[in-house]
Amino acid sequence: VKSSYRLFCDRCDSEIPLDPIVWRCPACNGPLDFASAGLDPLLDRSGAGGFWDYGPWLPEMNPLRLGEPVTPTVELDWKGTKIVCKVESALPTGSFKDRGNAILTSMLRDRGVRGVVEDSSGNSAASLAAYCARAGISCDVFVPAATSPAKMRQAEALGASVHRVEGTRQDAARAARQLVDEGATYASHVWSPLFLVGTQTFTFELFDQFQGRLPDAIVMPVGAGTLFLGAYHGLVALKNAGLIKRMPRLYGVQPSGCSPIADAFARQLSSPVEFHQRATVAEGAAIARPLRGASVLRACVETGGAMVSVDDESILEAQHQLALNGILVEPTAALGLAAVDCLRSSQRLTRDELVLAALTGHGLKTLHA
Numbered sequence: 001v002k003s004s005y006r007l008f009c010d011r012c013d014s015e016i017p018l019d020p021i022v023w024r025c026p027a028c029n030g031p032l033d034f035a036s037a038g039l040d041p042l043l044d045r046s047g048a049g050g051f052w053d054y055g056p057w058l059p060e061m062n063p064l065r066l067g068e069p070v071t072p073t074v075e076l077d078w079k080g081t082k083i084v085c086k087v088e089s090a091l092p093t094g095s096f097k098d099r100g101n102a103i104l105t106s107m108l109r110d111r112g113v114r115g116v117v118e119d120s121s122g123n124s125a126a127s128l129a130a131y132c133a134r135a136g137i138s139c140d141v142f143v144p145a146a147t148s149p150a151k152m153r154q155a156e157a158l159g160a161s162v163h164r165v166e167g168t169r170q171d172a173a174r175a176a177r178q179l180v181d182e183g184a185t186y187a188s189h190v191w192s193p194l195f196l197v198g199t200q201t202f203t204f205e206l207f208d209q210f211q212g213r214l215p216d217a218i219v220m221p222v223g224a225g226t227l228f229l230g231a232y233h234g235l236v237a238l239k240n241a242g243l244i245k246r247m248p249r250l251y252g253v254q255p256s257g258c259s260p261i262a263d264a265f266a267r268q269l270s271s272p273v274e275f276h277q278r279a280t281v282a283e284g285a286a287i288a289r290p291l292r293g294a295s296v297l298r299a300c301v302e303t304g305g306a307m308v309s310v311d312d313e314s315i316l317e318a319q320h321q322l323a324l325n326g327i328l329v330e331p332t333a334a335l336g337l338a339a340v341d342c343l344r345s346s347q348r349l350t351r352d353e354l355v356l357a358a359l360t361g362h363g364l365k366t367l368h369a
C-alpha cells in the first residue's frame, strides 16, 4: 500500500497537490498543512535505516542519505523519578532539523531544483546546508547576526552562503523573502509543509522504540513548533491507522524571554499573543511571531497537554543536570526538562507517569557561550 499526501490551506481550505516548491497557499498566501491517507496499518518498514525506514509512510522520493540513525533513547534519574530522553542531537548535523530537511531537500532535488534560500536561527541553516551539499543544490541562508558562531560556521563549512542580518529572527526572514520575491526557491523549515512531513518520523521511531506503548507525556522545546507539530501529525497518523488508541499529552516549552504561544495558552487564546522579545539563552526558540502558533495551541488542547514557559535560570540548570549525566545539549534543547518541575507542581504530570523529553540540539553548537 502506498501512502498518499495532499496539501491544504488552514485559512481558506484550498487543496493543493503535493509539490516541494509550493511553500504557501497560492490562493491566500496562508501557511499550508498536509494530510495523509492510505497508510498501511502494519506500519511497513523499508529496512533502509534510520527515519528512512518509514519510507512507506512518507511521500515518494529518492532519499538523500547522510547515515541518519534512529535517535537513541536514554533513561535518566531526574530528581528521583525516571525520565526518558530522545537524543535528537545524534542526527547528522546535531539537531532534529535533519528530519525535515532530509525529506524537503530530497523532494526538491527530485523536482530538479538547483538552488534554495532559507532563514533560520542557526540549526536549520546548518542542516539544510548539509543536505543541499549532498544534493548538489546551492544554498543561501539568512541568520540573525547574534546566532551562535558555531552554527554559522557549521553551515558555511558545509558550503552554504551565510548572510548575517542585524536584528531579530523576523529581520532575517524578511531578507530571505526578498530573494524569494525575485524568484528563488524558498526552502523554509517554518513554511514548508514537507518539513512537518519529515518531523513526523520522531513519533514513528518512538512507536517502535516503545513497542507500540507510547509514553504518557512528551515534553519538548517550541520555537516555530516544527518538531512539536510533526510529532503531533505522527500521532494522528498512528491513531488513524489504528495503531494507538490514545495520544500522549504534548507539552511545549518556551523560554520566558520569548513565549508568545505559552502566554496565549495561559490566557486560553487560540492564537499567539503579540510578544516583545527579550534576550534568552534559548536562541533556537526565540521566535516572536510563530507562523503556526495557532496549530500548536490546537494540538496542545487536543492531546490534553499544555504550553508553558520557563526562565533562563531553570534552562541553564536543566542543561547542567544533563551534562552531569554525560549528555551535552545546547540551552534550547534543555527547555523540556526545565519545565518538568513546574509541570509536576501544577499536577499536569504525576510522578508515576512515563515522561519523554526531546533533546533537540547538540551542546557543541553553543560551547562559546
Ligand SMILES: [Zn+2]
Binding pocket: 009, 010, 011, 012, 013, 014, 025, 026, 027, 028, 029, 030
Ligand atoms: Zn489559503
